[in-house]
Amino acid sequence: MENATIWLLLTQSGHSLSGGIGQDEQTQTPIETGELTGNEVHFNLSTPGKMALAFALHLEGAQLKGEATGDLRGEQVRILIIAERASVHTPHAAPVSKKLYDDIAQMDEALFAAFNRGDLPALSALFSRDLEFYHDRGGLTHYQDNIKAFRRTFASSTRVRRQLVDGSVEVYPIKGVGAVETGVHQFYSRDQGGKEHLTATARFIHLWRQEGGSWKIARAISYDHH
Numbered sequence: 001m002e003n004a005t006i007w008l009l010l011t012q013s014g015h016s017l018s019g020g021i022g023q024d025e026q027t028q029t030p031i032e033t034g035e036l037t038g039n040e041v042h043f044n045l046s047t048p049g050k051m052a053l054a055f056a057l058h059l060e061g062a063q064l065k066g067e068a069t070g071d072l073r074g075e076q077v078r079i080l081i082i083a084e085r086a087s088v089h090t091p092h093a094a095p096v097s098k099k100l101y102d103d104i105a106q107m108d109e110a111l112f113a114a115f116n117r118g119d120l121p122a123l124s125a126l127f128s129r130d131l132e133f134y135h136d137r138g139g140l141t142h143y144q145d146n147i148k149a150f151r152r153t154f155a156s157s158t159r160v161r162r163q164l165v166d167g168s169v170e171v172y173p174i175k176g177v178g179a180v181e182t183g184v185h186q187f188y189s190r191d192q193g194g195k196e197h198l199t200a201t202a203r204f205i206h207l208w209r210q211e212g213g214s215w216k217i218a219r220a221i222s223y224d225h226h
Helices: 098-116 120-124 143-155
Strands: 007-013 016-022 032-037 040-047 051-060 063-072 075-084 127-135 139-142 159-164 170-174 178-190 197-211 214-223
Touching (some): 016 040, 040 063, 051 075, 098 120, 098 170, 098 178, 098 197
Parallel strands (some): 127 214
Antiparallel strands (some): 007 016, 032 040, 051 063, 127 139, 170 178, 178 197
8 A cells, every 4th residue: 555645736616627636736637527516526537548537535624535446557446535725835925913913813713603603792793883895796785784694694594604714814914904814715504404515615805903902894805706
C-alpha cells in the first residue's frame, strides 16, 4: 500500500465541475464529466494507455472523502481519497493588524454561532440599525427586513448551518469607520429526519464599525452564490 500526495483543483459552476489533478498546481490532467449533487462529487480521469478512473467523493466540511476505481497502467485499482482544502497564502491575505484580525474573527464566530443555534436576540445585536444588506439574488434589504427573515428561518423545520471556508478570511482597517472583512462561506440545510446537505457557497463582504464600544455590521454584501 502506497501513500501519495496530489493536487486536486476544482471549479464549480452550478452542478458542473471542471479542473484537474496533478503532482502540483502547474502539472494538471483535466477531469471529465465533473458533477456536484448535494454533497456528492463525481468525475472521471483518463489518459490513453495509462489510466481510466472514476472518482466518487463526499464533501464533509472542508474535506472530500471517497475513492477512485478503475484501471491504472493495466491493473484494476481502488484508491482511497482524502482531500484537504489548501489555505491560500498571499501577501495580501496577511492582516494589517493581528489584533484587528483577531477581533473581527471573533465577531464573525459570535455572529454565526448565534445564527447556527437560532439565537435571534444575540444575532440581532450584532447588526447596526442602519444596516444595508446587498444580496446578488435578493437585492437591497435593511435591518428589519433581515430580522424578519432570520425569524422565519429559525421557525422553519429546516435547519440551516453556516460554515466559514478555512483560510478565506481577510481583514483590513477602514480609516474613520472600522474594518472590512471578506471571505467565503457555505450553508448547509437539513430537513427533519433528513441528512444535511450543502445548499449554497458564496462570497461575502462585511463592513464592521464600533457602536458604543461594540463591533456591529453596518454594511454587508453577499454574492457569487452557487
